[in-house]
Amino acid sequence: ILYTSIITLIITISLFLIYIIVFTSTLTDPENSSSINYSNKQLDIIPPKKKIAFVITITKDGHFQDGAAVLAYSIIKSFQNLSYQYTFVAFVHPTVSIARPILSRIGFHVIETPTPVNVSAISGSFLREKINNNGCCGASELMKLYAYRLLQYDRVIHLDADTIVLKEFSELIERNYSLIYTTDPNMATHQGEQRMPVQGGFIILQPSMD
Missing domain, CATH: 3.90.550.10 (Spore Coat Polysaccharide Biosynthesis Protein SpsA; Chain A)
Structure with missing residues (x-):
């Protein structure tokens, strides 16, 4: 039983670490960052027409x-x-x-x-x-x-x-x-x-x- 609990704990920690790595890489992905910049561009204030x-x-x-x-x-x-x-x-x-x-x-x-x-x-x-x-x-x-x-x-x-x-x-x-x-x-x-x-x-x- 103790052995099984240790194995389960190791698997849980491993899955958590994998999730952290994937989430971090998604935030730093250039493709995703460009889409964030694009969204920011939509917020630019357009000057009024003369x-x-x-x-x-x-x-x-x-x-x-x-x-x-x-x-x-x-x-x-x-x-x-x-x-x-x-x-x-x-x-x-x-x-x-x-x-x-x-x-x-x-x-x-x-x-x-x-x-x-x-x-x-x-x-x-x-x-x-x-x-x-x-x-x-x-x-x-x-x-x-x-x-x-x-x-x-x-x-x-x-x-x-x-x-x-x-x-x-x-x-x-x-x-x-x-x-x-x-x-x-x-x-x-x-x-x-x-x-x-x-x-x-x-x-x-x-x-x-x-």
Whole structure:
């Protein structure tokens, strides 16, 4: 009986040791460790998609709605393979009425936007007397500055309604600059001016109230 008990004890200990060896090797098996790594990868946090606003400014009623529709379509075609969440926005002057429902049907979110300055209160006589006759829209051109207030977006891209996008420009959107713009030498007051005027037809900015 004693002999049988000893044999049984030895067999039990042997089976226990075999179990420990097999269990340990399973944990250290490269194949199993790769599956553990794979599971960890599933827990990685995916960064949210950038929210983009493509904005146009409408200062008065006119025959431009076709251009706005073509612009919107060109953006859809150019950016369709990118993972941005984008919205079309139209700043419209309080005097604009006919264009509003048309822009809404095209897909623009219409925001009524007054001229942000009181021209008569401008202290400098040169600017006060000239601004209303400057460019296509006078002081109403400054409505574009409201783009900085669209804080719900990561980037705001302001384009003229008569432009068309031929190719996506995500490399500019991804740059960490507060403002990207093109200059307009033709609007300079004199030759050799150091600070060129901003061309309002293409602006990329990060919204901010600062």
